[in-house]
Amino acid sequence: MKTAWIFVVLGVAFLVAGSYLGLFVAPAEExxxxxxxxxxxxxxxxxxWMLAxxxxxxxxxxFLFTANAKWDARLEAGLEVSTLLAFLLCCQGSIWAKPTWGVWWDWDPRLTSVAVLLFASIGIIALRGFVDxxxxxxxWSAVxxxxxxxxxxxxxxxxxxxxSLHQQQSSPQTVSSQFHLPLRLNAFGVLFLMIGFIMLRTRVANMNRARETALPPMTEHAGEIA
Amino acid sequence: MNESEKTRRKTRWFMLGAFVVAGAAFALIAATSMSKNLVYYWTPVDLYRAGNKAYGATIRLGGMVTPGSIKKLGGTAVEFDVHDATQHVHVKTSSVPPQMFRANIGVVVEGTMLRDGYFQSSRLMVSHNNEYKAPAKGHPVDQKTLRKMMESTEGIKD
Known part of the structure; x- marks a missing residue:
């Protein structure tokens, strides 16, 4: 619990530092x-997002290997945090695309494949809500x-x-060295924040699970009567 | 065999099933990508190769903006040439060109090839390459950068 908050605080600190350098110190792109x-x-x-x-x-x-519920809690946390990141990714991408490409969105392979995964993870979260x-x-959600x-x-x-409309992966060679530091700081910032969020969300999932299984067994077998 | 061992065996079968489905799906997509069934845009070469099929249908054309070919037509309308390694296509568009639009940059235009010999587009998109440069003092674009920019659309390598 304490570790999770340390990650969150560390993540915010890195993001503040990286964004400050990115916004005010690094030069604008040519x-x-x-x-x-x-x-x-x-x-x-x-x-x-890819890591999540x-x-x-x-x-x-x-989970499928061990049938241990604690992995289901981790899956739930990872799934939700990855959905959030995918959503942010699409929003940021759109904001960047409009002034550079000239459009908010286009169904190019990169954008489409990201959207597919975003909607798939929303679907799995919805599926979790339907199964008692x-x-x-x-x-089901692991599969x-x-x-x-x-x-x-x-x-x-x-x-x-x-x-595709989206350019290929950049590498340190294709990105000016003056842009590296803010990019790396923010990469670690998002990473730490993500780890903190996943840890906190796993805790919530474990608590929900404990509450659920503590219910009287009557509801668990209600379906078998019919 | 106890109860939890039984559950584990069952979930492991589910894991196997999930991997079979996932593997099949991946193989299918990888195979179709090899056979080039999935095409986001055609380059000018692809367009000419398609012959009659190129006319009338809504397609996307991708390539580089030929230097010296950009002409304003009044209003937001612009005409320019799009080229790849060997072919040129003349494009007319009413779409507002994005700020990045310039000679030697990659573009993707959506529209129709007309029998009149030009491509009428209603949607102009600029595609840039994976380079991000801090402004250098002196020459804004050196010869090497220009070369890389020109190679930034994949179709150019055909």
Whole structure:
């Protein structure tokens, strides 16, 4: 609990430092001007979103392997935090796209594959809401998460496999060294914040689960009478 | 075998099933991407190769803006040439060009190829490459940067 808050505070501190450098110290990009500064949140969000999806994927496998409910709580947390990051990613991307590409959105392979994963994770969260039996809910959402995770390598390779509006991955060689520090600080900022959120959300999931299983057994077998 | 061991066996079968479905889905998508069934835009070469199929349908055309070809037509309308390694297509658009629009930048235009020999577009999008540069003093664009910018659309390598 305390560790989670340390991560949150650390994340905010890194984000403040990185964003300050990104907004006020680093120069504007040669062609894009100030709009490029959105990179300092967009790219860290993208990286950490992928990590969050991987975490949910790992938790899904661990749950199905061990049938231990604590992995279901971790899956729930990873899934929700990854959904939040995917949503932020699409919003930031749109804000960046309008002045540079000229459109808020287009169904190019990268954007489409990210949207697919965003809607898939919203769908899995909704699925969790529909299933009353905790074990069945855990199994179904773990299976759905593993299947949805197929989209993650597709997101990554979308800009290589197909021609797209979104540019290919940048590397330290293609990004001016003056942009590196704010980008890295914010990457760690989002990472720490994400770890803190996942830890806190896992705690909530565990408490919900404890409350659920503490209910009298009557409701659990209500379906069998009919 | 106790109860929890039984549950575990069952969930492991579910895991296997999930991996089979996931693997099949991935293989399918990877295979279709190899066969180029999924195309976001055509380059000028693709457009000419398509022959008659290129006319009339709404398509996206991607390539580089040819230097010296940009002409304002009054209002927001602009005309310019889009090229890849070997072909040029003349484009007319009523869409407001984004701030990044300039010679030698990648564009994706949505519209129709007309029999009159030009591409009529209602949606102009600028695609930039993966380079982010701090402004250098002196020459804004050196020869090397220009080269990289021109290669930034994939179609150009055909």
């Amino acid at each position: 062609y894009m001007g100030n709009v490029q500064r959105i990179m300092y949140v967009h790219v860290p969000t993208a990286w950490n 999806v991987l975490y949910a994927f790992g938790a899904a496998i661990a 039996d905790p074990h069945r809910r855990a199994v 759905a998460t593993i299947i949805a995770s197929v989209d993650l390598p597709i997101v990554y390779y979308s800009v290589k496999w197909w021609n």
